[in-house]
Amino acid sequence: MTEPRQTITNRVAFLEQRIPKYASVLGITGLLLLWEIICRLNIVPPLFLPAPSAILTDAWEMIATGELFKNLFASLYRVGIGYALGAVLGIVIGLILGFSRWTDAIVTPIVYSIYPIPKIALLPLIILWLGIGEMPKVTIIALGVFFPVVINTFSGVKNVDPILIKAAVTFGSSHANVIRKVILPGSLPMIFAGLKLAAGTSLLLLVSAEMIAAQQGIGAMVLHYGNLMITTKLMVGVLLLSLLGLLFNRGLQWLENKLLPWK
Structure with a gap:
């Protein structure tokens, strides 16, 4: 027995409904308010979980002294170069x-x-090869980015519909045009999936490398204040990493929407 037309229409409308842009903001705001309430009621001691308002106060102090920007720029330099190198090499090798x-x-x-x-785990060996400096940290980030990107790019190329390739060849497209107009656009969704996955990996490796072999950077800052048990400033670094991860994801999503309007 077929479903009533109205039921089918309602299901289609449910699937096609648009989520307001402010929905994600409401989720984050609600989490911060709940966090603040828990801390104000002393359910958790401030040493273990400082309130967002206290973290914001210390963040402003670190901005005023220049400490926050100094560590932020050091981390952005490392992760920017490492991510770019790993992503470019991963896409090229994957293709x-x-x-x-x-x-x-x-x-x-x-x-x-x-x-x-x-x-x-390879960082000590890379330090032995490349010496102490920026190169080992950039290299370890590039390695972490390279593998998810190359695997996703390879899978994207393999999953392109062969019928589209045969159709392009049948209509006289050259090998270069088939790659540029069929294979590469067809593999872009998987490439962007790898880039998004690699963005989170790059931040994880950045912090780990800075905790082991750096004097400046967000990871070094988090380790320093953790050793001193200054949890408000430690949480400034943690929330800054969370913000960077969100910005990376949004930036890649914006680029994907521009390059893949059909998706």
Whole structure:
């Protein structure tokens, strides 16, 4: 028995309904208000969970002294270079693996065997190779970004509909045009999925590397204030990392919407 037309219409309307842009803001605001109430009622001691208002006060003080920006810029420099290097190399190698069967057969097993290794475990070895400085931290971030991007790019190329490729070839498209107009656009959703996944990984590796081998940066700042048990300033660093992760995700989502309007 078929469903009533009105029921089907209601289901379609439910699936197509638009969520207001302020919905995500309401979620974050509600969480912060609940956090503030819990702290004001002393349900959790301030040493273990400082109130958002106290964190904001210390954040303003750190901005006024320049400490926050100094550590922020150091971290942005490292993660920016490391992310760009890892993403570019990952996309290029992923496309090559997807196009070439020989390269796929030789290189793909190597990629999948190295991928599960925790990249931060390689930091002492990379410091031994590259010395103490910015290069080991940038390299470890680039490695962490490279693997999810190359795997997603490779999968995106392999999942392009072969019928579209055959149709383009049938209508006389050159090999370069097939890559540029069929394969690359078809693999972009998977490439962006890898870029978003790599954004979170890059921040995790950034903090870990800065805690081990850095004097400046958000990770070093969090470790410093953790050792001193100054949890308000420690939470400034944690919330700053959370904000960076949100901005990275929103920026990649905006770029994806521009490059993939059909999605």
